[in-house]
Amino acid sequence: EAGVTQFPSHSVIEKGQTVTLRCDPISGHDNLYWYRRVMGKEIKFLLHFVKESKQDESGMPNNRFLAERTGGTYSTLKVQPAELEDSGVYFCASSQGRSVGDTEAFFGQGTRLTVV
Amino acid sequence: KNEVEQSPQNLTAQEGEFITINCSYSVGISALHWLQQHPGGGIVSLFMLSSGKKKHGRLIATINIQEKHSSLHITASHPRDSAVYICAVDRGSTLGRLYFGRGTQLTVWP
Numbered sequence: 001e002a003g004v005t006q007f008p009s010h011s012v013i014e015k016g017q018t019v020t021l022r023c024d025p026i027s028g029h030d031n032l033y034w035y036r037r038v039m040g041k042e043i044k045f046l047l048h049f050v051k052e053s054k055q056d057e058s059g060m061p062n063n064r065f066l067a068e069r070t071g072g073t074y075s076t077l078k079v080q081p082a083e084l085e086d087s088g089v090y091f092c093a094s095s096q097g098r099s100v101g102d103t104e105a106f107f108g109q110g111t112r113l114t115v116v
Numbered sequence: 117k118n119e120v121e122q123s124p125q126n127l128t129a130q131e132g133e134f135i136t137i138n139c140s141y142s143v144g145i146s147a148l149h150w151l152q153q154h155p156g157g158g159i160v161s162l163f164m165l166s167s168g169k170k171k172h173g174r175l176i177a178t179i180n181i182q183e184k185h186s187s188l189h190i191t192a193s194h195p196r197d198s199a200v201y202i203c204a205v206d207r208g209s210t211l212g213r214l215y216f217g218r219g220t221q222l223t224v225w226p
Contacts, residue, residue, distance in 0.1 A: 004158075031211070031212055033212070033213065033214075035214075035216075041218070042118060042120070042216045042217060042218045042219070043202070043204075043214075043216040044216070045213050045214070045215070048211060048212070048213055050211075055211055056211065056213060091158075091159060093159075093214075095212055104149075104161055104164050105149070105161065105212065105214065106161065107151070107158055107159035107160070107161070108158055109157065109158035110158055110159070
C-alpha cells in the first residue's frame with residue numbers, strides 16, 4: 001500500500017510567485033493534515049481536512065495560503081504570493097476516522113520550499 | 117512557551133551506548149507520539165502511547181501521565197539511529213491535530 005506522497009519534494013521560487021504543493025493521503029484516510037516546519041522552530045499545524053471539509057484551519061498564517069481537498073482525496077496547498085518567511089518544510093499527514101487517542105498518523109516526505 | 121519540550125536538543129553518542137531522549141508536556145493529552153526523521157527524509161512514526169511502556173526492537177518508549185513526561189530509549193545504539201527524534205502530543209480535543217517538540221538531533225558515531 002502506498003504511503004502519503006507529496007509533490008514536489010523541493011521547490012525554489014522567487015518572492016511574489018505562486019507555488020502549489022500537493023499531498024496524496026493513504027487511500028481511505030478521511031483525515032488530512034498540513035504542517036509546516038520553519039528553520040529552527042518546531043513543526044506547527046496549518047490545517048485539518050475531514051474528507052473534503054476544512055475541520056480546522058486555525059493554523060493558516062494568512063490569506064496568502066489556500067488549501068483545498070476536492071472530492072476528499074488529494075489536497076493542494078497554494079501560496080500566493082509567496083514571501084521569504086514562507087520558506088520551510090511542509091508536511092502532510094493522514095489518518096483514518098478516529099477514536100480519541102488511538103489514531104496513528106502517517107506522514108509524507110515533506111516539500112522543502114525556498115523563497116528567494 | 118511551547119506545549120511540548122524536548123531535551124536534549126542535540127545528542128552525540130558512541131556506537132553501543134544507551135540513549136535517552138526526554139519529552140515533557142504541559143497540556144492534557146490523549147496520546148503521545150514519538151517520530152523519527154532521517155536527513156532529507158520524511159517523518160516516520162515510531163510509537164504512539166497513552167500509558168505505560170512500548171518496545172520495538174532496540175527502542176523503548178515510556179510515559180508517565182501524572183508527571184506529564186515521556187522518554188524514548190535506544191539500547192545498543194548504532195550509526196543508523198542517527199536522526200531527529202520528535203515528540204508530539206495529541207490533545208484529544210483537537211481531532212488528531214498534533215503539537216510538536218522541537219526535536220532532538222541524535223548522532224551516533226561508529
